[in-house]
Amino acid sequence: MTRLPETLTGTRIELRLPRPEDAEQLFAAVCSHAAVARYLTWHPHESADQTRGVLEQIIRANDAQHPEEQTWIIHLEGEPAGMFSCWWEGGEVELGFCLGPAHWRRGYMREALGLVLGALAQDTAVTRVWASTDVDNTGSAATLRGAGFELKAELPAHAVHPNIEAGPRDSLLFEVDLTEHDPRPRVLSGQR
Numbered sequence: 001m002t003r004l005p006e007t008l009t010g011t012r013i014e015l016r017l018p019r020p021e022d023a024e025q026l027f028a029a030v031c032s033h034a035a036v037a038r039y040l041t042w043h044p045h046e047s048a049d050q051t052r053g054v055l056e057q058i059i060r061a062n063d064a065q066h067p068e069e070q071t072w073i074i075h076l077e078g079e080p081a082g083m084f085s086c087w088w089e090g091g092e093v094e095l096g097f098c099l100g101p102a103h104w105r106r107g108y109m110r111e112a113l114g115l116v117l118g119a120l121a122q123d124t125a126v127t128r129v130w131a132s133t134d135v136d137n138t139g140s141a142a143t144l145r146g147a148g149f150e151l152k153a154e155l156p157a158h159a160v161h162p163n164i165e166a167g168p169r170d171s172l173l174f175e176v177d178l179t180e181h182d183p184r185p186r187v188l189s190g191q192r
Contacts, residue, residue: 003070004070004086004116004119004120005119008072008115008116008119009115010111010112010114010115011111012076012108012111013074013075013076013081013108013111013112013115014074014075015072015073015074015075015084015112015115015116016072016073016075017059017062017071017072017073018055018058018059018062018071018072018073018083019055019059019073020052020055020056020059022055022073022080023048023049023051023052023055024048024051025079025080026051026055026073026080026083027045027047027048027050027051027052028048029079029080029081029082029100029102030080030081030082030083030098030099030100031044031045031050031051031054032044032045032046032051033100033101034163035101036098036099036100036101037098037163038137038161038163038164039133039134039136039137039140039161039163039164040098040161040163041159041160041161041162042162043162043163044163058071068087068088068089069085069086069087069088070085070086071083071084071085071086072084072085074097074099074108074109074112076103076108081099081100081102081103081108082097082098082099082100082103082108082109082112083097083098084096084097084112084116085097086116086120090127091125091126091127091128092126092127092128092129092130093120093126093128093129093130094130094131094132095113095116095129095130095131096131097109097112097113097131097140104139105139107146109143110143110146110147113143113144113147114147117129117147117148117176117178120178121178126178128175129175129176129178130152130173130174130175130176131144131149131174132155132158132159132171132172132173132174133171133172133174134159134161134164134169134170134171134172135154135169135170135171135172136164137172141172141174144174145174147176148176148177149174149175149176150174150175150176150177151172151173151174152173152174152175153172153173154170154171154172154173155170155171155172155173156170157169157170158170158171159171
């Protein structure tokens with residue numbers, strides 16, 4: 001597994017490694033929103049200090065070149081708007097992402113997925129790329145399908161999403177075939 005670039009630049013977005021100064025804007029745009037955390041494994045952050053603490057952990061992991069994870073901040077016009085992570089296990093890569101609600105349904109996450117998939121497609125050691133989402137998270141499921149992922153399975157009692165209920169919930173498992181992936185980000189007509 002090769003580490004992916006520290007910065008991935010698309011037509012409208014940039015993914016770059018997090019910096020401590022991202023905390024305030026990331027908290028306001030993403031981490032404080034219940035709607036963002038609804039289908040995630042963490043609760044909305046209560047303060048920018050909490051977001052800063054999480055970013056410090058991510059920065060330490062990225063700086064240590066942990067071979068099993070890499071996280072970027074998604075930037076729109078220079079402002080933090082979301083987060084994107086990859087977790088490696090052997091030749092398999094799991095993807096996870098979130099975006100602030102002000103930026104939903106505009107194709108930004110599909111562009112981010114295209115950037116990361118394009119970079120992963122360059123690594124011949126990657127044999128499988130997958131993501132899972134809560135069975136009721138129709139927005140993420142549509143985003144994954146729009147980026148070329150196929151639904152492979154429903155996973156019973158797969159993940160705890162504490163903002164919905166305390167026990168494990170079913171998830172949908174999506175995979176993408178990198179050999180068929182066009183690494184150029186897809187932008188729908190009319191999007192800018």
